[in-house]
Amino acid sequence: MAAPKVAVVGAGVIGLSTALCITEACPSCSVTVLSDRFSPNTTSDVAAGMLIPHTYPGTPIHVQKQWFKETFTYLFAISNSAEAPEAGIHLVSGWQVFKNPPKEEIPFWSDVVLGFRPMSEAELQKFPRHRFGQAFTTLKCDCPSYLLWLEKRLKATGVQMHTRKVEDLWDLHSEYNVVVNCAGIGAHQLVGDQELFPIRGQVLKVHAPWVKNFIRDGDGLTYVYPGIQRVTLGGTREKDIWSLSPDPGTTKDIFDRCCSLEPSLQKAQDITVKVGLRPSRPSVRLQREDFSQGGLKLAVVHNYGHGAGGFSVHRGTAKEAARLVGECIAALQGSSSRAKL
Amino acid sequence: MRVAIVGAGVIGLSTALCLHEQYQSLVPSLELEVYADHYSPHTTSDGAAGLWQPYLSDHGNLQETLWNKETFDYLLGHLGSPAAKEMGLFLISGYNLFTQPVPDPPWKNIVLGFRNLTPKELELFPGYSYGWFNTALMLEGRSYLPWLTNRLTQRGVKFFHKKVESFQEMFAQGVDVVINCTGIRAGELQPDPELQPGRGQIIKVLAPWVKHFIITHDIKSGIYNSPYVIPGSEFTVLGGIYQHGNWSEENSAQDHKTVWENCCRLLPALQKAKIVGEWSGLRPARPRVRLERETFHHGQLQAEVIHNYGHGGFGITIHWGCAMAAARLFGSILQEKKLAGPLQPRL
Numbered sequence: 001m002a003a004p005k006v007a008v009v010g011a012g013v014i015g016l017s018t019a020l021c022i023t024e025a026c027p028s029c030s031v032t033v034l035s036d037r038f039s040p041n042t043t044s045d046v047a048a049g050m051l052i053p054h055t056y057p058g059t060p061i062h063v064q065k066q067w068f069k070e071t072f073t074y075l076f077a078i079s080n081s082a083e084a085p086e087a088g089i090h091l092v093s094g095w096q097v098f099k100n101p102p103k104e105e106i107p108f109w110s111d112v113v114l115g116f117r118p119m120s121e122a123e124l125q126k127f128p129r130h131r132f133g134q135a136f137t138t139l140k141c142d143c144p145s146y147l148l149w150l151e152k153r154l155k156a157t158g159v160q161m162h163t164r165k166v167e168d169l170w171d172l173h174s175e176y177n178v179v180v181n182c183a184g185i186g187a188h189q190l191v192g193d194q195e196l197f198p199i200r201g202q203v204l205k206v207h208a209p210w211v212k213n214f215i216r217d218g219d220g221l222t223y224v225y226p227g228i229q230r231v232t233l234g235g236t237r238e239k240d241i242w243s244l245s246p247d248p249g250t251t252k253d254i255f256d257r258c259c260s261l262e263p264s265l266q267k268a269q270d271i272t273v274k275v276g277l278r279p280s281r282p283s284v285r286l287q288r289e290d291f292s293q294g295g296l297k298l299a300v301v302h303n304y305g306h307g308a309g310g311f312s313v314h315r316g317t318a319k320e321a322a323r324l325v326g327e328c329i330a331a332l333q334g335s336s337s338r339a340k341l
Numbered sequence: 342m343r344v345a346i347v348g349a350g351v352i353g354l355s356t357a358l359c360l361h362e363q364y365q366s367l368v369p370s371l372e373l374e375v376y377a378d379h380y381s382p383h384t385t386s387d388g389a390a391g392l393w394q395p396y397l398s399d400h401g402n403l404q405e406t407l408w409n410k411e412t413f414d415y416l417l418g419h420l421g422s423p424a425a426k427e428m429g430l431f432l433i434s435g436y437n438l439f440t441q442p443v444p445d446p447p448w449k450n451i452v453l454g455f456r457n458l459t460p461k462e463l464e465l466f467p468g469y470s471y472g473w474f475n476t477a478l479m480l481e482g483r484s485y486l487p488w489l490t491n492r493l494t495q496r497g498v499k500f501f502h503k504k505v506e507s508f509q510e511m512f513a514q515g516v517d518v519v520i521n522c523t524g525i526r527a528g529e530l531q532p533d534p535e536l537q538p539g540r541g542q543i544i545k546v547l548a549p550w551v552k553h554f555i556i557t558h559d560i561k562s563g564i565y566n567s568p569y570v571i572p573g574s575e576f577t578v579l580g581g582i583y584q585h586g587n588w589s590e591e592n593s594a595q596d597h598k599t600v601w602e603n604c605c606r607l608l609p610a611l612q613k614a615k616i617v618g619e620w621s622g623l624r625p626a627r628p629r630v631r632l633e634r635e636t637f638h639h640g641q642l643q644a645e646v647i648h649n650y651g652h653g654g655f656g657i658t659i660h661w662g663c664a665m666a667a668a669r670l671f672g673s674i675l676q677e678k679k680l681a682g683p684l685q686p687r688l
Binding site for chain 1: 420423434465549550575
């Protein structure tokens with residue numbers, strides 16, 4: 001078989017990191033990224049990119065932990081290098097605070113992040129409405145920068161990127177041997193996945209450069225995440241809402257909630273509002289599927305449905321997807337050599 | 342009663358505010374004046390990064406540790422107030438790094454969340470095998486000094502742009518108490534061989550991805566002579582120079598090279614940082630802070646000086662505790678004058 005042709009559908013963090021892992025695992029593959037949207041117009045561009053995992057009820061914890069650990073290790077190395085500013089990766093310390101102590105005081109990822117420990121009484125005094133907290137240091141991805149950095153690295157290895165809306169994966173069968181479906185929320189329409197649904201998130205990006213620590217309410221609804229140029233204030237979790245238009249009432253509500261966690265935010269400037277649809281699913285769909293129609297075949301690898309946890313597990317799932325692509329290629333080469341007999 | 346504060350760095354202005362807050366209502370005749378030849382942004386306090394952190398050891402000087410604690414608690418109390426941003430006050434977390442284990446510092450329970458570094462964290466800093474993590478405060482001089490000035494102006498304190506040549510000059514004008522907050526140049530008002538410059542040089546860069554302070558320590562080379570990185574609200578300060586006895590306020594190319602190379606080795610990402618400024622300043626170093634009264638006899642009159650200088654590289658860290666202590670000394674002066682009868686009339 002000539003150099004296997006792989007198409008990756010989707011150019012958010014999952015699509016781009018998966019394409020990169022495929023080039024690393026299969027240097028002889030020809031990889032093309034196809035998407036109707038590229039940065040800065042993907043869901044990933046809206047996300048704050050904090051490495052704090054979301055728990056998928058349908059995926060074994062040890063698998064989620066492995067994905068998170070791989071992602072953390074990968075980004076940790078970048079954050080410590082001269083590439084860090086361009087890639088948009090940096091360390092940030094802070095607190096996750098709870099009004100009521102959580103069921104699990106020590107989450108599965110506590111030994112992956114740095115310096116995890118319960119907050120002291122003195123630290124909790126800063127949050128009078130909260131009775132319990134966790135202090136740790138983790139990584140943050142400045143999403144638009146990271147996506148551009150991934151694109152740059154992909155282009156350097158010869159990966160082509162095309163703006164194209166793929167209506168049906170089968171449309172690609174004559175041009176590609178393997179298609180990797182990283183369409184995120186787009187998979188709802190693309191492959192008709194009924195288990196995939198949006199959880200709408202509205203966030204504010206503000207100028208408040210004196211905020212150096214993150215603060216997250218354990219309920220996941222209110223958070224302050226300082227990035228390189230802007231601080232992300234969040235947020236909302238609105239299930240099954242598809243609207244991408246910012247809601248002004250929500251903006252005020254987010255601002256008020258964040259100011260109650262961090263009063264100095266009252267002086268934040270330059271407030272912009274963004275909306276993203278978390279591509280949510282009980283578990284990440286990370287599996288092969290063999291399409292066939294009339295004797296013709298198309299090997300597909302799905303890698304979508306990361307919901308609120310895309311950045312936290314992206315590299316781990318990308319590596320697994322690349323491994324599955326390798327399996328598809330081996331199967332195709334096996335069957336093509338069988339065909340020669 | 343006329344009180345002149347000489348010096349408008351963090352020590353002078355905060356002492357003025359503390360005095361006014363405590364005594365204005367008790368002493369209706371109190372007139373406070375500030376005299377200085379340099380105001381913000383041209384004071385030593387303006388050049389400092391503004392990180393609250395005392396030296397590693399207080400050398401048994403418990404009083405200074407208490408003043409540091411008073412300052413930290415006072416600032417912590419202001420964190421949630423609407424004034425915080427204008428004051429240049431915010432929380433910041435970060436690292437202190439060592440090449441060998443060291444005893445915990447006297448301020449470990451003053452800062453928030455003090456703990457040792459884990460092995461994984463130490464991987465970030467090759468060459469360092471031990472360290473601390475804690476959350477402390479930043480108080481940026483170039484915001485805090487204008488904020489203090491505004492508070493003082495609102496309270497009717499008068500400012501004079503003038504170099505005071507002697508205490509006598511003030512007394513001759515009718516000043517009853519001089520508060521000497523002249524920092525590194527206190528020796529010009531009264532010789533003090535114990536006061537020496539601890540020259541520092543810093544590079545200001547844009548590196549907004551740095552969210553932690555990183556202070557390295559080399560027991561051999563001494564405090565501040567090892568690289569440090571302190572992210573502020575508008576730029577990040579790179580430093581690591583402490584030259585005892587060097588009075589030069591000119592930037593040195595050699596020191597620039599030392600700071601730049603050492604900080605880039607510590608944080609490789611800094612190579613991409615844009616340099617936006619450079620500054621040299623003289624830390625007013627002294628074996629201990631001079632915070633005491635001195636009585637002068639000016640003709641028939643008794644005049645007082647309260648000295649409050651020699652805060653080295655920890656002026657911002659200790660300022661409020663010292664201001665309160667100076668205010669207490671002022672209180673004892675008032676008590677004595679009351680005991681001596683009404684204030685002596687000016688002849």
